[in-house]
Amino acid sequence: MINMSKVKILSKGSTNIPWQDKPEGFEGLVWRHTNNPIIGWNPTPSTARVYNSAVVPYEGEFIGIFRADHKDGKARIHVGRSKDGLKWDIEDKEIQWKDEKGNDYQPDYSYDPRVVKIEDTYYIVWCTDFSGAALGLGMTKDFKNFVRLENPFIPFNRNGVLFPRKIHGNYALLSRPSDSGHTPFGDVFLSESPDLVFWGKHRKVMTKGAAGWWQGVKIGAGAVPIETSEGWLMLYHGVSTTCNGFVYSMGAAILDIDNPSKVLYRCKDYILTPEESYETTGFVPNVAFPCATLHDETTGRIAIYYGAADTYLAVAYTNVEELVEYVKNNSVLASGDEKEWR
Amino acid sequence: MINMSKVKILSKGSTNIPWQDKPEGFEGLVWRHTNNPIIGWNPTPSTARVYNSAVVPYEGEFIGIFRADHKDGKARIHVGRSKDGLKWDIEDKEIQWKDEKGNDYQPDYSYDPRVVKIEDTYYIVWCTDFSGAALGLGMTKDFKNFVRLENPFIPFNRNGVLFPRKIHGNYALLSRPSDSGHTPFGDVFLSESPDLVFWGKHRKVMTKGAAGWWQGVKIGAGAVPIETSEGWLMLYHGVSTTCNGFVYSMGAAILDIDNPSKVLYRCKDYILTPEESYETTGFVPNVAFPCATLHDETTGRIAIYYGAADTYLAVAYTNVEELVEYVKNNSVLASGDEKEWR
Numbered sequence: 001m002i003n004m005s006k007v008k009i010l011s012k013g014s015t016n017i018p019w020q021d022k023p024e025g026f027e028g029l030v031w032r033h034t035n036n037p038i039i040g041w042n043p044t045p046s047t048a049r050v051y052n053s054a055v056v057p058y059e060g061e062f063i064g065i066f067r068a069d070h071k072d073g074k075a076r077i078h079v080g081r082s083k084d085g086l087k088w089d090i091e092d093k094e095i096q097w098k099d100e101k102g103n104d105y106q107p108d109y110s111y112d113p114r115v116v117k118i119e120d121t122y123y124i125v126w127c128t129d130f131s132g133a134a135l136g137l138g139m140t141k142d143f144k145n146f147v148r149l150e151n152p153f154i155p156f157n158r159n160g161v162l163f164p165r166k167i168h169g170n171y172a173l174l175s176r177p178s179d180s181g182h183t184p185f186g187d188v189f190l191s192e193s194p195d196l197v198f199w200g201k202h203r204k205v206m207t208k209g210a211a212g213w214w215q216g217v218k219i220g221a222g223a224v225p226i227e228t229s230e231g232w233l234m235l236y237h238g239v240s241t242t243c244n245g246f247v248y249s250m251g252a253a254i255l256d257i258d259n260p261s262k263v264l265y266r267c268k269d270y271i272l273t274p275e276e277s278y279e280t281t282g283f284v285p286n287v288a289f290p291c292a293t294l295h296d297e298t299t300g301r302i303a304i305y306y307g308a309a310d311t312y313l314a315v316a317y318t319n320v321e322e323l324v325e326y327v328k329n330n331s332v333l334a335s336g337d338e339k340e341w342r
Numbered sequence: 343m344i345n346m347s348k349v350k351i352l353s354k355g356s357t358n359i360p361w362q363d364k365p366e367g368f369e370g371l372v373w374r375h376t377n378n379p380i381i382g383w384n385p386t387p388s389t390a391r392v393y394n395s396a397v398v399p400y401e402g403e404f405i406g407i408f409r410a411d412h413k414d415g416k417a418r419i420h421v422g423r424s425k426d427g428l429k430w431d432i433e434d435k436e437i438q439w440k441d442e443k444g445n446d447y448q449p450d451y452s453y454d455p456r457v458v459k460i461e462d463t464y465y466i467v468w469c470t471d472f473s474g475a476a477l478g479l480g481m482t483k484d485f486k487n488f489v490r491l492e493n494p495f496i497p498f499n500r501n502g503v504l505f506p507r508k509i510h511g512n513y514a515l516l517s518r519p520s521d522s523g524h525t526p527f528g529d530v531f532l533s534e535s536p537d538l539v540f541w542g543k544h545r546k547v548m549t550k551g552a553a554g555w556w557q558g559v560k561i562g563a564g565a566v567p568i569e570t571s572e573g574w575l576m577l578y579h580g581v582s583t584t585c586n587g588f589v590y591s592m593g594a595a596i597l598d599i600d601n602p603s604k605v606l607y608r609c610k611d612y613i614l615t616p617e618e619s620y621e622t623t624g625f626v627p628n629v630a631f632p633c634a635t636l637h638d639e640t641t642g643r644i645a646i647y648y649g650a651a652d653t654y655l656a657v658a659y660t661n662v663e664e665l666v667e668y669v670k671n672n673s674v675l676a677s678g679d680e681k682e683w684r
Binding site for chain 1: 472473474492493494495496497498499517519521522525527529531533534535536537539540541542543544546549678683684
């Protein structure tokens with residue numbers, strides 16, 4: 001299949017990503033993998049639940065960095081390997097971090113990792129313990145040796161997503177400032193760094209709310225943004241509140257390619273919300289939480305990895321032209337989204 | 343009077359600071375100015391209350407950067423001038439900020455400023471609106487032209503205090519991460535910057551609690567730390583909670599001179615708590631909130647400026663040897679205070 005789309009993916013991907021065609025008669029934009037969830041309860045001896053996790057192409061196959069809640073209830077991150085992106089071999093032991101001097105530098109807990117390749121290095125951002133939930137940052141070239149860098153920010157922050165390339169010479173990081181609890185608020189900010197040590201030039205990117213109640217409580221960047229001919233395609237999560245807790249849905253936005261603090265378009269409605277039993281029931285009911293995508297720039301296909309009910313790992317599919325055109329044609333911004341807000 | 347103290351102040355101060363001797367028979371460490379408060383209700387036509395404010399020596403006299411809550415209820419910061427540090431002439435109009443390109447860059451609100459001279463420039467840190475309470479940072483050389491720099495952090499943070507010199511080549515900033523409301527938690531962190539634009543190498547400094555309930559809810563850096571022969575002398579606020587709200591008291595700690603993320607000593611008991619009517623009643627009862635000191639390194643005298651009841655500006659006095667020896671001899675650290683916590 002040749003991509004005749006007007007919307008081109010510019011980020012480098014891989015041609016062997018998981019894929020299922022859209023089911024006949026399906027009217028949505030994003031369709032679930034038929035054998036979801038791809039990872040169920042107790043995937044390894046130590047771990048109870050593997051869910052909000054990240055994947056990247058690696059040496060013709062795939063590497064995953066998995067959020068694994070152990071049977072002691074504490075979250076840690078683990079490496080896994082897969083030939084097809086669907087059947088995963090996950091290490092039972094968590095990632096062992098060293099600092100830049102080679103000393104042990106192990107976090108007390110780690111969760112919701114995102115992974116991105118920038119130039120020849122893979123960077124992992126996760127939520128770590130810094131006497132309060134904060135972003136952890138580390139790097140690897142081989143997924144065997146892991147070097148932990150300085151924490152980008154002081155607490156509190158749980159959702160950090162790096163862009164896949166420098167912008168105007170600086171690394172760029174999306175994140176959502178939060179509080180010390182379950183945080184009934186949250187917007188997306190952008191920060192820059194010349195060296196991954198010192199961060200600044202912070203900008204507000206996107207505000208919760210906009211048109212829909214599904215994103216009325218808080219929003220946070222999901223997968224690493226995909227560079228397209230229309231701007232940065234950012235999958236994100238939006239949270240609604242109910243009498244029985246939060247509901248996490250999936251949305252999509254398009255950010256200005258040269259200044260991603262400006263939102264160009266943002267979907268009015270969610271593109272996926274918890275409906276299936278593996279999304280609506282589990283350790284935390286009603287969560288669909290995207291952390292990664294794989295894409296094939298030659299076809300425009302995108303596979304979305306999302307945590308389901310803080311219990312399962314699930315996959316869904318879309319294609320770039322359909323998604324981008326939909327977001328452009330069904331966009332409602334929140335006040336200030338369109339500007340560079342410093 | 344020649345300072346025969348074993349404890350030397352190394353930071354440059356001035357010899358004409360406000361002073362009253364300790365009242366005969368007074369048993370505390372910190373004694374109040376007899377004509378407190380030095381600034382009362384409605385000090386200028388636009389402003390209702392001037393309180394948590396900063397002062398610095400300037401050209402043989404004194405400059406103040408005042409938190410002024412206007413009669414519309416919103417906080418802004420104003421310049422004031424004084425020959426004696428007690429009687430102040432405060433401008434009725436708030437500081438007008440430009441950005442580095444000369445464009446207007448006015449915050450929506452501004453409060454709790456701290457001011458420090460580093461080399462030949464005066465830097466102001468305050469709590470600003472960045473779609474959420476965050477630290478604002480600006481500079482001036484003449485207190486007439488004010489240039490606003492990049493915000494150091496994303497929200498939420500209300501208490502930023504710069505050290506008066508670079509440490510190992512970097513600017514150093516104490517702050518207290520918070521949430522979007524009245525924040526029932528809070529510890530002190532340290533961040534470094536090579537250029538006042540990008541910030542990193544964050545460390546946890548000091549944790550709420552320790553021995554006393556008076557600092558059990560949250561703590562935050564108060565005045566610019568004073569360099570002494572025993573370490574950095576840091577006045578801070580500690581917050582207790584009651585059925586009728588928070589109570590803000592004043593404490594003191596001594597930080598390692600080369601690595602101020604390490605706490606050497608920290609007072610077990612508060613050194614000043616709201617007792618006087620101007621501290622226990624007002625817009626917000628029961629607040630004593632230090633934001634600045636003046637000191638005379640030749641005598642060891644220290645004048646402390648503190649906001650009282652979010653309504654008044656008050657002054658209290660101490661001397662460095664008595665205070666430092668007291669803190670050293672009556673110190674209880676919280677878990678982790680003593681280490682470099684990254």
